[in-house]
Amino acid sequence: MRIEYLTFLKKKPVSQAVLNKIIKQLAKDSRLKNKKLTLIIVGKQRIRTLNKKFRQQDKVTDVLSFSQREGLEFNNTERDYLGEIFICWPQVISQAKKFKHSAVKEFSILFVHGVLHLLGYDHEKEKDYQKMKSLEEKIISKLYV
Numbered sequence: 157m158r159i160e161y162l163t164f165l166k167k168k169p170v171s172q173a174v175l176n177k178i179i180k181q182l183a184k185d186s187r188l189k190n191k192k193l194t195l196i197i198v199g200k201q202r203i204r205t206l207n208k209k210f211r212q213q214d215k216v217t218d219v220l221s222f223s224q225r226e227g228l229e230f231n232n233t234e235r236d237y238l239g240e241i242f243i244c245w246p247q248v249i250s251q252a253k254k255f256k257h258s259a260v261k262e263f264s265i266l267f268v269h270g271v272l273h274l275l276g277y278d279h280e281k282e283k284d285y286q287k288m289k290s291l292e293e294k295i296i297s298k299l300y301v
Contacts, residue, residue: 163196175267178267272291
């Protein structure tokens with residue numbers, strides 16, 4: 157699994173080592189073998205703008221995933237390209253405080269959540285929510301024992 161890691165902040169808030177640890181755990185899923193995606197860390201205004209434009213929700217959110225399978229057009233047209241994940245860093249900080257864990261753990265949760273969306277998981281129905289949440293927790297538990 158390969159990730160293009162970008163940020164609209166002054167510096168990358170998550171180290172490549174942390175990202176590599178998450179990628180290594182996610183890569184155990186055979187559906188991610190040789191796959192590529194783009195991770196973009198943004199602030200509140202950019203995530204709000206994206207949320208309003210693509211989800212018609214004029215509010216800040218924590219993570220947005222845009223899957224290649226949804227018919228969106230991306231600059232990257234490679235066959236193995238999954239899509240883009242946007243994570244709002246101020247939301248990471250806020251939620252980490254709220255849930256009383258580190259920003260790195262909160263980032264990991266949101267990144268895994270975004271990747272699962274790119275693989276086709278959603279949480280619109282309770283049954284689907286439970287399935288996605290269970291898989292998310294399984295992956296995170298292997299990262300943070």
